[in-house]
Amino acid sequence: MYTSFINGLGHYVPENRVTNDDLSQWMETSDEWIRERTGIEERRFAVKGEDTTTSMGVKAAKVAIERSTVSKDDIDFIIFATLSPDYYFPGPGVLVQRDLEIGTVGALDVRNQCSGFVYALSVADQFIRSGMYKNILVIGSELHSHGLDMTTRGRSVSVIFGDGAGAAVVSRSDSDQSQILSSHLHSEGQHAEELALIAPGMGKRWVSDILADNDPNDVSYMPYMNGQFVFKHAVVRFAEVIHEGLSHNGLSTEDIDMLIPHQANLRIAQFIQKKFKLSDDQVHNNIMKYGNTTAASIPIALTEAWELGKIKRGDLVVLAAFGSGFTWGSVIMRF
Numbered sequence: 001m002y003t004s005f006i007n008g009l010g011h012y013v014p015e016n017r018v019t020n021d022d023l024s025q026w027m028e029t030s031d032e033w034i035r036e037r038t039g040i041e042e043r044r045f046a047v048k049g050e051d052t053t054t055s056m057g058v059k060a061a062k063v064a065i066e067r068s069t070v071s072k073d074d075i076d077f078i079i080f081a082t083l084s085p086d087y088y089f090p091g092p093g094v095l096v097q098r099d100l101e102i103g104t105v106g107a108l109d110v111r112n113q114c115s116g117f118v119y120a121l122s123v124a125d126q127f128i129r130s131g132m133y134k135n136i137l138v139i140g141s142e143l144h145s146h147g148l149d150m151t152t153r154g155r156s157v158s159v160i161f162g163d164g165a166g167a168a169v170v171s172r173s174d175s176d177q178s179q180i181l182s183s184h185l186h187s188e189g190q191h192a193e194e195l196a197l198i199a200p201g202m203g204k205r206w207v208s209d210i211l212a213d214n215d216p217n218d219v220s221y222m223p224y225m226n227g228q229f230v231f232k233h234a235v236v237r238f239a240e241v242i243h244e245g246l247s248h249n250g251l252s253t254e255d256i257d258m259l260i261p262h263q264a265n266l267r268i269a270q271f272i273q274k275k276f277k278l279s280d281d282q283v284h285n286n287i288m289k290y291g292n293t294t295a296a297s298i299p300i301a302l303t304e305a306w307e308l309g310k311i312k313r314g315d316l317v318v319l320a321a322f323g324s325g326f327t328w329g330s331v332i333m334r335f
């Protein structure tokens, strides 16, 4: 049986910074409310026409490939996680294959929202374990800002999210010191509508219906989140799935060198840190700067932690995510 490791990491965020005070010019909110509830101080919003989910993913991917031991021509598969694709179909995976001019390798799109990168990494790991592929490009990228309700009506959702992308080259490992040990994935679809964007979709509403109704109060094409319900489930599931991963490997929370939690809300990350009695050096958060970038949040934070020298080869790194679906998961690795 083969194993896989993270061979290269990269991230990209648009230059355009949007502070909490900027948001308060468009909706009734305040810097104090946003900081207190979420920890977010600013986020990046792509400028229309300059970036797309795919283009940000491609920029992050180029950095990850550059920093890896392989070249783009060695990539034998692409996995792209996002909830904000450029097109309804095809997904961004094939657009990356086109833009990077990577042969005719397969491209898979993962739709698991905030857990997207953890799911995508797990899929990459399984393909490498089976021997099918050697080098897989895994991308998480989101362009939220163009799809948010920037009026007071949407404020409980819109202040949280930001744009950005992260990428990893996942390769076959030849060292016990550096390998993904396990991944654990879960879902609970009974809560699907508690954090969702219902339209456009074939199931309920299609664009023509929305346009025909011309109803300014129709919010089915805006993201909806039952914030407190999500919060309560997130803290339980994060803790469960981290424990599940650690105990599967005979490890305990003291063994963690770095926990990278999905950057949903600083209060959730702090709750988990306290519960596990982890020091500030053992958890990396950057939601203050970028907001919640959904599928991009873990690869951005992982890249940043590595760039800052907070993680090095051989460290026990734990990734954990929770989000819409509900879906959640963890990856345990020797970095």
Ligand code: COA
Pocket (backbone or CB within 6 Å): 028, 029, 030, 033, 034, 037, 038, 114, 155, 156, 157, 159, 225, 226, 227, 228, 229, 230, 231, 234, 264, 265, 268, 292, 322, 323, 324
């Ligand atoms: N600015 C100012 N006031 C706001 C606001 C904003 N951006 N958003 C909501 N409010 C108001 C509400 O209207 C409400 O007012 P009311 O009491 O007069 O009715 C009040 O603030 C409290 O709203 P509530 O939704 O109960 O706030 P909260 O304490 O639950 O915080 C979240 C909201 C979204 C920050 C919080 O629930 C949360 O972080 N949930 C988890 C979200 C998450 O992690 N999502 C991603 C999952 S991957």
